[in-house]
Amino acid sequence: MFKSSKKVLFTIIALFICTLHGYTQEGVSEPDPGLIGIESAQQSLREVSISKFEDAAFWYGKIGADDGIISVRDKAGSPSEKEAIEGEQETGINEVDEKVLGVRVDFFRRGMVDFYINPIRPLPIEGITKTVSMWVVGRNTRHTLKLIIKDHFGNYAELTMGDLNFSGWKKMVVAIPPNIVQRDYHYNDKMGIQIIGFKVECDLEETYGKYYLYFDDLRAVTDLFAEQNRDADDINDAW
Structure with a gap:
């Protein structure tokens, strides 16, 4: 009887551990846009393309003059696991998507170095943005990638996308x-954020030699419910 009870107890513990492991695996998955910042009873979530990084002329790099030299260029290539945005082909959107943005940094010496990759103009996103994603080649370093945005009132914020300690392409x-x-809420025609650029905070031990970084397919999941239900005859307050 005692041995039978012990077997039942061990079985229950094993099932609990497996269940906990399952929840842990789900916790590291991509965030669910439908559960982020719910501000209204109705949502109209859409995945939209922000930049495909086809032309390096629309981007520039920035690094301290004493830290190194940074250059950007477009390179042929694309992550094989990248999927097309739902509904693009049906609506006749056929943008060229053959290149990625390459970033090269030549460090002068080891140090606490940050560098930036910015568009020549901020990239606005319509609606209420839930998530921002991008495919990245990190070259397996301990550097950290951050997204820089500007909110509705002109305030800047840095959001950590993650460490670049992986090889090959990864969707961040x-x-x-x-x-x-x-x-x-006083003005229905003013909403959304702007992408100002990206910041890379370098690990002290890896700020030497040459470092290569690649970006592709910048997207956002945004709630367009307010945009789609705005009065067409409303007056624009931009005066």
């Missing part, structure tokens, strides 16, 4: 937290 996703103000 960051959720836009609810404390980022994206809308003023």
Whole structure:
């Protein structure tokens, strides 16, 4: 009788551990845009393309003059696991998607170095942005990639996308937290955020020699419910 009870107890413990492991695996998956910053009873979530990085002329790099030299260029290539945005082909959107943005940094010496990759103009996102994603080649370093955004009131924020300690292409996703103000309810035509660029915080031990980084397919999942239900005859307050 005692041995039978012990077997039942061990079985229950094993099932609990397996269940806990399952929840842990789900916890490291991509954030669910439908559960982020719910501000209304209705949502109209859409995945939209922000930049395909086809032309390096629309981007520039920035690094301290004493830290190194940075250059950007477009390179032929694409991650094999990248999927087309749902509905693009049906609506006749056939953008060229053959290149990626390459970034090269030549470090002068070891140090606490940050460098930036920015568009020549901020990239606005319509609606209420839930997540921002991008495919990245990190070259297996301990550097950290951050997204720089500007909110509705002109305040800047840095959101950590993750460490670059992986090889090959990886889709990196960051959720836009609810404390980022994206809308003023007094004005229905003013909402959303702007992407200012990307910041790479370098690990001290890996700031030497040459470092290569590649970006492709910058996207966002955004709630367009307010945009789609705006009065067409409303007056624009831009005067």
